[in-house]
Amino acid sequence: MDIFHNNPMLAGVRQMLGAFAKQQIRPIADQHDRDESMPWDLMKMAQGFGMTQTAVVDGRKALTGKDEEGDAAKPKSQARIGCAGSEELAYGCAGICLAIGGSGLAASPVARMGTEEQQQEFRRLLKGDDDHGHIKVAAMALSEPSTGSDISGLSTVARPDGDHFVINGHKQWITNGASASVYVVWANTDPSAGRAGVRGFIVARGTPGLVPGRKETKLGIRASETAQVHFEDCRVHKDMLLGGGATSEGLSDTKKMLDSTRPMVGAQAVGIARAAFDYLVERVQGGTMQGTPLAHHQRVAFELAEMEMEIQAARALVHKAAWMADHNMDNVRMASMAKAYGAKVAQDVTSRALTLLGEEALESGHPVEKWYRDAKIYDIFEGTGQIQRRIIARSIFGVNPT
Amino acid sequence: MDFALDDEQTLIAQTVRRFVDKDVRAWAADADRAGAAPPRLTAVAGDLGFFLDAVPEASGGMLDGPYSHLRRAVRGHELGRGCAGMAALLETNVEPALAVGRWGSAAAAEALFGSLSAGGLATTARDSRGTLDISRDADGLRVTGKLGPVPALGTARHVLLMARCGDEPVLALIDTAGGRRAPFVPSGWRAAAWGTLTLEAASVPAAMILARGPAAADATAEVLTWYKVSLAARAAGVAVSAMEHARKYADERVQFGRPIGHFESLIRLRDDADTGAAAVRLMALHAAWQADRVKDDSTRAAAHDAASRARVMAGDVVDRATVDAVQILGGYGFVNDYPVEKLMRDARAFAQLLGDERFDRILAVRAQQGA
Numbered sequence: 001m002d003i004f005h006n007n008p009m010l011a012g013v014r015q016m017l018g019a020f021a022k023q024q025i026r027p028i029a030d031q032h033d034r035d036e037s038m039p040w041d042l043m044k045m046a047q048g049f050g051m052t053q054t055a056v057v058d059g060r061k062a063l064t065g066k067d068e069e070g071d072a073a074k075p076k077s078q079a080r081i082g083c084a085g086s087e088e089l090a091y092g093c094a095g096i097c098l099a100i101g102g103s104g105l106a107a108s109p110v111a112r113m114g115t116e117e118q119q120q121e122f123r124r125l126l127k128g129d130d131d132h133g134h135i136k137v138a139a140m141a142l143s144e145p146s147t148g149s150d151i152s153g154l155s156t157v158a159r160p161d162g163d164h165f166v167i168n169g170h171k172q173w174i175t176n177g178a179s180a181s182v183y184v185v186w187a188n189t190d191p192s193a194g195r196a197g198v199r200g201f202i203v204a205r206g207t208p209g210l211v212p213g214r215k216e217t218k219l220g221i222r223a224s225e226t227a228q229v230h231f232e233d234c235r236v237h238k239d240m241l242l243g244g245g246a247t248s249e250g251l252s253d254t255k256k257m258l259d260s261t262r263p264m265v266g267a268q269a270v271g272i273a274r275a276a277f278d279y280l281v282e283r284v285q286g287g288t289m290q291g292t293p294l295a296h297h298q299r300v301a302f303e304l305a306e307m308e309m310e311i312q313a314a315r316a317l318v319h320k321a322a323w324m325a326d327h328n329m330d331n332v333r334m335a336s337m338a339k340a341y342g343a344k345v346a347q348d349v350t351s352r353a354l355t356l357l358g359e360e361a362l363e364s365g366h367p368v369e370k371w372y373r374d375a376k377i378y379d380i381f382e383g384t385g386q387i388q389r390r391i392i393a394r395s396i397f398g399v400n401p402t
Numbered sequence: 403m404d405f406a407l408d409d410e411q412t413l414i415a416q417t418v419r420r421f422v423d424k425d426v427r428a429w430a431a432d433a434d435r436a437g438a439a440p441p442r443l444t445a446v447a448g449d450l451g452f453f454l455d456a457v458p459e460a461s462g463g464m465l466d467g468p469y470s471h472l473r474r475a476v477r478g479h480e481l482g483r484g485c486a487g488m489a490a491l492l493e494t495n496v497e498p499a500l501a502v503g504r505w506g507s508a509a510a511a512e513a514l515f516g517s518l519s520a521g522g523l524a525t526t527a528r529d530s531r532g533t534l535d536i537s538r539d540a541d542g543l544r545v546t547g548k549l550g551p552v553p554a555l556g557t558a559r560h561v562l563l564m565a566r567c568g569d570e571p572v573l574a575l576i577d578t579a580g581g582r583r584a585p586f587v588p589s590g591w592r593a594a595a596w597g598t599l600t601l602e603a604a605s606v607p608a609a610m611i612l613a614r615g616p617a618a619a620d621a622t623a624e625v626l627t628w629y630k631v632s633l634a635a636r637a638a639g640v641a642v643s644a645m646e647h648a649r650k651y652a653d654e655r656v657q658f659g660r661p662i663g664h665f666e667s668l669i670r671l672r673d674d675a676d677t678g679a680a681a682v683r684l685m686a687l688h689a690a691w692q693a694d695r696v697k698d699d700s701t702r703a704a705a706h707d708a709a710s711r712a713r714v715m716a717g718d719v720v721d722r723a724t725v726d727a728v729q730i731l732g733g734y735g736f737v738n739d740y741p742v743e744k745l746m747r748d749a750r751a752f753a754q755l756l757g758d759e760r761f762d763r764i765l766a767v768r769a770q771q772g773a
């Protein structure tokens with residue numbers, strides 16, 4: 001397993017994005033957390049560095065310089081690169097990492113299920129700047145006000161009407177929901193068929209009936225926008241039905257799409273934990289308690305030892321899940337473990353770091369306080385902690401995990 | 403042994419609960435967003451006897467006879483159910499008032515009680531890491547360094563300070579006019595008018611030193627006992643509140659064809675939180691009961707130990723309960739329209755104020771060992 005060796009490609013990604021996180025992301029993280037604003041300038045800069053909004057569709061060619069599509073059986077490096085990179089960006093700021101990579105959620109079903117024309121259209125819709133001079137971003141709209149974990153309960157409907165589908169429904173907590181230039185929306189084309197009728201559509205901003213809604217004020221990851229999106233008699237041409245309908249497996253494809261991003265989400269959580277850990281180590285090295293260096297107290301030193309064990313264990317799970325994906329192995333159980341354990345470690349490490357830091361870290365926007373707030377989302381989105389455990393448990397008992 | 407509240411305690415619990423359900427909960431979200439308590443709080447809570455309940459009657463307050471920490475814990479638990487930030491403001495005068503009433507000079511009593519009777523606030527700070535620079539100055543002290551951040555210091559006129567001058571513990575009343583006060587924007591308890599106070603060779607006259615040496619060590623143990631009991635009681639209230647919201651939501655929210663509250667893993671989260679909250683409440687009440695009965699070194703040590711244990715548990719339980727309440731609400735838990743993300747932020751101060759309780763407990767054992 002190459003994570004234990006010096007894989008030059010992964011080391012390169014780590015180094016490049018690690019430096020980007022420290023030099024570009026960290027200095028502005030607090031401001032965007034306070035303002036609850038997207039870091040548009042930085043996103044543009046990241047785009048220039050190859051972190052494009054269409055990277056997933058492009059097969060990460062921009063980052064690696066290599067086109068990895070083609071021979072499906074050959075091992076790839078995409079998943080591992082994605083994890084190494086995500087950890088580094090989230091080490092800088094998880095909210096900004098999600099702002100930079102948020103479009104990937106929409107790009108991933110397009111890459112997985114979209115036809116060549118649809119992929120081209122998706123790329124076209126994300127070219128250039130939007131009306132505000134910002135880079136264009138995409139949103140993936142699956143969740144609804146009353147449907148989060150149980151996506152078979154979707155109530156958004158896409159009614160066929162000649163060459164079009166007419167979409168009606170409300171989407172909730174959509175990343176980039178207010179600002180996106182293109183949406184991938186999931187709707188039921190045949191409610192009588194239940195979950196089998198669920199399909200994805202590419203919908204361009206400005207399409208009549210597509211109404212970006214209210215932006216949420218959140219506990220954490222405030223640099224990443226979350227908003228409602230409404231569809232009111234929104235007419236979408238049937239060409240924009242992902243995969244042309246015939247080849248799509250509908251909802252099960254949606255679930256596979258989430259499986260494929262899970263290790264990366266776990267990697268982001270590891271990045272947060274590592275950020276808090278490094279911060280604490282630095283403070284401990286400079287600090288004293290009643291005249292004795294903090295590091296001489298086992299109360300503190302052993303906490304750090306414990307955190308380091310947890311972080312390393314979480315990272316090993318993340319990389320194993322990614323390595324399996326890159327080697328075309330079924331990684332559903334491992335991906336869920338990586339995501340759920342990463343979330344747990346990020347929450348544990350930030351919480352314990354806060355307790356050790358005491359009063360100073362009660363300040364709103366103190367780095368560790370912010371990371372503590374950011375960490376919580378990793379147990380909620382992309383499948384809650386309970387849903388991950390449900391997948392793991394089902395897989396243990398040999399039941400189809402998703 | 404009798405675990406029932408007496409008539410007076412029951413009346414207090416009911417009165418504060420009504421106040422919390424009618425006013426405090428209604429104000430909590432706005433106060434959190436604004437970072438300030440509503441101006442009405444002072445008048446309404448004042449009518450209910452807050453702010454002056456630990457000031458002797460003879461000095462313009464309402465305390466006639468011994469103070470009851472048990473009653474305070476009962477009301478603190480109810481206040482915690484409402485809003486941790488407002489609760490901190492309503493409880494802030496108690497330690498300074500009791501300490502000055504017990505150990506203060508006539509001058510200290512006049513200064514503090516005069517200010518409190520006129521509607522002023524006081525607060526409590528502790529130099530838990532020993533970073534203040536304190537030296538003797540004739541009979542008084544000179545203090546350099548930063549106090550806080552602690553609640554109410556943004557507006558308080560006086561701070562009850564627990565610190566050390568060299569090897570000697572001291573307990574002193576600091577006039578904030580002698581330093582630079584700065585507001586502090588906290589993550590939680592945002593209604594509590596937080597602040598810091600920077601002192602530069604500020605002089606603390608002898609009359610404002612409540613105790614020093616071994617007497618100060620004893621007095622500090624008592625002040626910390628009061629404070630930690632109150633913290634623990636309020637924390638249990640916050641945990642209860644988190645689970646009230648979670649239970650209501652879990653009963654209504656349906657996923658996979660049934661209320662999410664029927665899933666065993668969520669029942670377990672709620673049950674653990676309820677168990678923890680019940681344990682902390684009892685520990686806080688028991689520690690309060692002991693605090694009311696301190697009469698010598700051994701009862702003082704026992705009360706402090708009980709309060710410290712209550713607060714260790716309180717910090718863990720309220721953190722877990724509020725994080726799990728957010729979890730139970732899922733995506734809604736993460737957004738500010740619902741009350742639980744505030745509770746998660748509010749939980750942190752219970753473990754972080756006045757230093758790390760686990761560290762305190764370890765250092766206490768090492769001191770006994772002569773290390």
Ligand SMILES: Cc1cc2nc3c(=O)[nH]c(=O)nc-3n(C[C@H](O)[C@H](O)[C@H](O)COP(=O)(O)OP(=O)(O)OC[C@H]3O[C@@H](n4cnc5c(N)ncnc54)[C@H](O)[C@@H]3O)c2cc1C
Nearest residue numbers: 140142143148149173175382384386662665729730732733
């Ligand atoms: C900041 C943010 C960004 C998001 N971005 C997007 C996005 O871009 N696109 C998108 O489509 N969605 C997005 N979401 C939505 C997210 O995926 C959902 O919030 C998540 O799936 C949980 O769904 P829910 O909130 O409806 O919670 P629910 O499904 O209602 O769950 C509530 C609670 O019940 C538990 N639960 C549910 N079912 C079970 C079970 N079977 N067993 C045990 N426990 C169970 C859950 O774990 C949770 O604790 C985002 C959410 C947030 C907060």
